[in-house]
Amino acid sequence: MSAAELSLDTSFTTNRELSWLKFNDRVLQVSDDSAVPLLERLKFVAIFASNLDEFFMIRVGSLFDLSLVDEGHIDNKSGMTVKEQLREIFKALPPLYRKKDALFKSLESQLIHHGIVRLGMDDLDGDEEKFIGNYFERDIFPVLSPQVVDTHHPFPHIENKALNVAVMLKSKDESRFGIIPVPKMLQRIIFLNSSLTRYILVEDIILKYAEKIFEMYDVEEKCVISVTRNADINPDDETYDFEEDFRHHMKKILKKRARLSAVRLEVSDERATALTSYLSQRLTIHKTQIFHSVSPLELSYVYALEDRLPDAAKKAVTYVPYIPQYPAGFNPDESMMKQAMAKDIMLSYPYESMEPFLHLVKEAAADPTVISIKITLYRLDKKSRLTKYLIDAAENNKDVTVIMELRARFDEQNNIEWAERLEEAGCKVIYGFMGYKVHSKVCLITRHDKGRLQYITQIGTGNYNEKTAKLYADFSLITASDAIGSDANSFFKNMLISNLEGHYNHLLVAPTWLKSTILSLIDGEIEKAGSGRPCGIIIKMNSLTDRDTLDKLSEASCAGVKIQLIIRGICCIVPGIVGKTENITVTSIVGRFLEHARVYCFGSGPGMKMYIASADLMTRNTERRIEVACPVYDKNIKNRLLNILQVQLADNVKSWKLGPDGDYKLSVYDGEQISSQELFMKEAVRAAENASPPSHGSARQRPGRFKALVQHVLPRKDDEDKE
Template identity: 50%
Template sequence: MHDISFTQNRELSWLRFNERVLDEAQDGQVPLLERMKFLSIFDSNLDEFFMVRVGSLTDLSMLHKRVIDNKSDMDQDEQLAAIMEQVRILYQKKDYVYEELRDQCRAKGFYAIESEEMTEHEEKILLPYFENTISPYLNYQIVDLTHPFPHIPNLGIVIVYHLRKKSDDVRSIGVIQVPPNLNRIIRLDKNKCILLEKVIEKYGAMLFESYAIEDSYIMSVTRNADIDWDDEDYEFAEDYRSHMKKMLKKRKRLVPVRLELNRMPTQGVLDILLDKLSLDESRVFVTTSPVRLGYLFGLVDVLAPLMGPESVDAPFEPKNSRYVDEKKPMMAQIEAKDILLSYPYESMDPIIRLLDEAAKDPTVVSIKITLYRIAKNSLVAEKLMEAAENGKDVLVLMELRARFDEENNILWSSNLEKAGCRVIYGFNKFKCHSKVLLITRVVDNKPVYMAQIATGNYNEKTAKLYTDFALMTAHQGIGRDVNRLFDNFLIGELNGSYDHLWVSPKTLPEGVEAAMDREIEKVKAGGEGYVRLKMNSISDRQMIDKISEASNAGVTVEMMVRGISCIVPKIPERTENLSVYSLVGRFLEHHRIYQFGRGEAAEVYISSADFMTRNLRKRVEVAAPILDPDIKKRILDFMDIMFKDDVKRRELLPSKRYAHVENKENFIAQNYLIEEADRFGKGAGPKEKDSVVIKSEEKKAPGFFARLKKKLFG
């Protein structure tokens, strides 16, 4: 049995994180259309949560054995019950936020209307539009003894009618599937729109002409995603795992896990739906706001010109790094000094330039890279193919099991092979989630290495949306380690030893624990022990216990955990010296940074690994030391900036809820980093104002811009 006095269930922690996203949609300080984006993100996050996490727990419930979560002592059924209770509260909050945003849009002159709000003129337009444009795409039927219930696609939207036969008064239901290949938003004019399903619900009754319509409902079904069980972040005995694999072979994939309705149907209709979908009533969620809110992103693009620049964040494009000279070859600059790129504030272009140079340089003999998620139009892949066509030995470890990116990765792996690249596909039970690149040159008959190690993917699209670091180094010790790593990939060796790198599933968790032990020893010797970590999630029980051990020994531990935190801070005699924060902002916080100690003597690593069981013990992940003192200082300064944020940062309390930190300076870390990139980016002049570090009351004072200009630029 584990001590759960300072831990919490992973799934419930994730729901609290997603509530943080919803809080951004409710925050009046966030521009209106950006709030709509956050609402859409919350909704898509919840969709994936049900497909993957609730789907996995649903599978576990088929075991008829209790599988105990080691952070909460809850079994699978208890977790599902707790999830459904919390999600029901989130639906109420989501509906409230949607109505609030819709009302604010109406106040600015844009109307997303309901079918009952149509004017007579609009009905005259929409009826022929339904008959001529929508109706030919519709799949519809009744459900009775001779017409079986149709398959509802995952996340598909359908209209359900409660029907009564006019001739004999027999009741049944009718179903119309909303076609996914039609535009969800129907523009009535530049200031008004209506959703496709609302129009179908209103006029679709005509398709059941021999029936009277008792009622109608808009419905959506969420199904269990077809997942790789070995990738799931569960910790339990191997006999359960073996038993679960047998069960998975027997079960039907993509079984329903959630039913959403715009209003509660009559008990008779509900009973039919639950029976046909094999669900119980605990999985039914009534929501007055639309489902599948991804369409809001497209609506934002339409509304931005109408509502003005104050309705969206100021546009920002990644700037050229102040540490990179655009006129000099990348390889020469890296040989002279390590370079760190900071996404999305700095551009990913230096990586593309590096690959372009390597593809053409006659001294380069090989390029080796791991690819987990790459863009659909990937310049990285194109440069690798160009290098292969130029006769370079190009080795690509392509992870085909990157969830929801499998199809894109399969396509690119085929293209890379056709171009002459050697493509390998990782390991049988271990995904390769590391982000490493190695360029090998032959100079004076000796191999010379150049490595690039990152916290995020080689993806030009996400590099503009996610915050990540990318280290480029000519340190030969690190280069030899990366070369040894690829050699081990080729022979399937997961437990290799390295001089500088930490590599999971073996040396990375060992290295982290050993570094924490060194901080514990400092305290025992009468000094200060300090650990500061930034990551997406922490759920690994062994690492949680190690952090608790460090805290109990007197080590100060500060964590910035964007998402799941199964460790709870400030619990007496367990985590008294631990503080946990979360930051949700304009960009998705994605760095993994490990700091042990303070100042120049600190050990600093950047990594691809969160402190999750799947990352530390079921994947190949890499952590690289920061050896250049200037880059180390830059990362430590960056961490100071993140932990200084007193607007977007929240503190996790012993109650397991998040609370605002005290606002002393009105400081927004991401805004500060945007301003910094603007100031120092090549070709970018200083901005007129800095909205980051000025207290709100100072903005009203005379001479604000004069004082600000002096503060920023001297």
């Protein structure tokens, strides 16, 4: 969009990239929360760093690409050009780096008291120094591939996010650049004591011995470096032969990703000025793209520290382990298919276990009445049990159709491998649409029993990943509704014939129907407000960026509709702007679990329309992805979801409120503390303990128990309670 074409009101909207940086700042702030165990706080620093890596690879990378092809492009939320956006991004980053380093240093100093000690080479005692010297000679030095850049040795390709030791060398009054890639095969952490977690990082050892490695030179400067490269490859933008196998094409794309242009250089020593100047020229990056980091340049190693701790120390510095509970009222020893046919089921991850759904698919794979299983897959556990059950179903002569999205960012290789295994087992595997990622979460089990077809449909807000289902807060709805099942059957038929404009009576399917229906539902609330009828909107999601939705929400606010948004990450609407968004509130919850669920609610009382969905209200999701939103019809489930949202809106421990100045402020509790995630964990455990013996009846009582708990922390007026 050019400046001439931009006629949008940006007084109540904000840039998505800067909003994302504020989200990552909230992630980092968890590291400064004394109520969080020390090692968990260190993990949040690692999460912050990992998030920032992906931000550079995808968002910064795409902005650099855009600057090359459309320099005059104007962001429709902030009115900024691409260059202005990049300038603001690089302006916002140095303070975050300084905060990250300060928190990391503080946490490491506190962890020393629990035996977790990261050492530098100068911190080693005599025995440790001897041990590391021997270790270097035996295990490290033989596998190193150092290189000097000269007329016979060109400047090497530095792999994306790989650790390297860079050196500036001098020989006969001539300076040369040298580099030592840190081999990935090497153990990253070298522990120095069997009883305490005293350790040193392998890159620090290599850095120490740089003089020995380049013994014929004088080492003038040395530091650890990491180059971040643009990874925003869209396979649909690549030209390839349509006869070529798509899996083979994706494999080539992954190789190309590692060689794209550099967008960031991180260095471990700000004194290495000659090195950074040299690398800036060779990598063609500006000085604003160079960042000095006191903390290690790659922090994923911190997750391995927990396994080294004695039980007492582990208890002191980590969360109390939480095991997702088997939902109250469902008997794992009874047929899950029969239980699903008897009533709608909602699973709330990670508080409740994914096991009922896995049991359902496992049972369906062997059940003689099941004729087919169809499913969309986006991200999977590397040790996925679900795919094993799908393979079992195919081997049992069920018709198994898998729509596998090979373009799930950074999970492409895992998905390629699973696609190959599923195909080998006899599953029908298709790869979605040109130009549209399949991001929906739909599973359809079709039975032929007593002369009629029966459907069991599962629709969720999160991926079919057993590992992340223990970490991400998501909802999963299982229903035997003929209406939903019929729509799901039509959905898979349309996917198989590349029909994006199929008609559905209940499901909202992007890119054709979801966004237009959401806008229409907002219009319905505007109309109610105009006629004085009860109205309201509650939406929970990860991100909000779509310009049409932003404008419609502003219009609803101006009409008097109360709008409550629960948005974990990017939020491009600024609430509380007089005459624009004064009836909108924005809450962001950042806690132990990743808030990942999407729920849309329109209206109030018994007539409220509610959907769970795979889609955030981002333009990419609503216009360039295959997404599905499913209506919630069961009264008990509807009430339970609404109660969950109300508890999150009342959270005053882990929630942040976005103000009209565009800044987030951590909620301050006055009186009783309400931590929604802690509350949901306790309720799931209590409900599971009280489910004795499990029965269909007790399952129907569960929303009542949950509602009572909610009412304890959220007093409600009588008329609201009646609704």
